[in-house]
Amino acid sequence: MLGSDYSTKFAPWLALGCLSPRKIFEQIREYEKEKVANKSTYWVLFELMWRDFFRFFAAKHGNKIFKLYGVSGGDWEWQSDAKLFQLWARGLTGYPLVDANMRELRATGFMSNRGRQNVASFLALDMKIDWRMGADWFESYLVDYDVASNWGNWVHAAGMTTGRINRFNVIRQSKMYDKDGRYIRHWVPELRSMPVRYIHEPWTLSPDEKLQFGAESYPAPCLDPASFREEGGGKGKGRKRSKGGRRRR
Structure with missing residues (x-):
């Protein structure tokens, strides 16, 4: 999630109408043909194509994409804990991958697609906070903000469609996509001296060990890490709905 190869960075130009998606499509097809x-x-x-999908999705469902229960309806339980939300928004959750991505967003106005999926899943499916608070936060900070893409992605991440609900295991994702912790160290300076074996789960260290690695100021996890071990996940374990539309806990 660092460097120039993980993203085209076309999104801001597409969102502002400076670049045509058809132009990109034509150029790629030409490149594939010639090279x-x-x-x-x-x-x-x-x-x-996923970008286009959300435009059609928004056109079909209209204002439902802004509603608490999205296009699926139901009586799911959400909370709007302002203090907990601020931990997420400021990158102080105690989960390094989440914190690194949220700090990158505040500093640059950008976040990778991988990061967006993880932090959205964490807010909605783990913290169980009203997903619209996250969508609003993204709307305020993203340099590539686009109504259909932003709200469409969030309503999907929150499981507010009639399809599969994917919960991302942010610990496992951290180990898979930032194996050596380079991304985390870049955006979370409190963990820059942390050995690889601890950087994805710094809460496993004792207070003395945290002090040894200069991580004493990094916050404890805001949610119990045991929940990620129990529920598994990876790219995301599908969360089942019970009758009435509630999540099984």
Whole structure:
């Protein structure tokens, strides 16, 4: 999630109408014809189609994408704990991957797609905070803010559609996509001296060990880490709905 290769950074230009998605599509097809078609070209086209999907999704469902229960309805339980929300928004949850992404957002106005999926899942499905608070926060900070893409992604992340609900295990995701902790160290200076074996789960250290690695100021996790071990996840374990639309806990 660091460097120039993990994202095209086309999104701000697309959101502001400075760049045409058709132009990108045509250029990629030309590149594939003249040089090579690979995973990189595939995923750029895939994300362009996903962008279009959310436009059609918003056109179909209208203002429902802004409603608490999205397009699915139901009586799910949400909370609007302001203090807990601020831990998420300021990157002080005690979960390094979440905190690194939220700090990057505040500093740059950008966050990778991987990061967006993880922090949205964490807020809505783990903290159980009204997902619209997260969508509003993104709207305020993203340089690539786009109504359909932002709210469409959030309503999906919160499980407020009739499809599968994916809960991302932020500990496992951290180990998978930031194995050596470079991204975390870049955005969370409290953990810059932390060995790789601890950087994804710094709460496993004793107070003396935290002091040894200069991490004594990093906050304790705001949620019990045991919940991630119990429920598993990875790319996201599908969360089942019980009758009446509630989550099984």
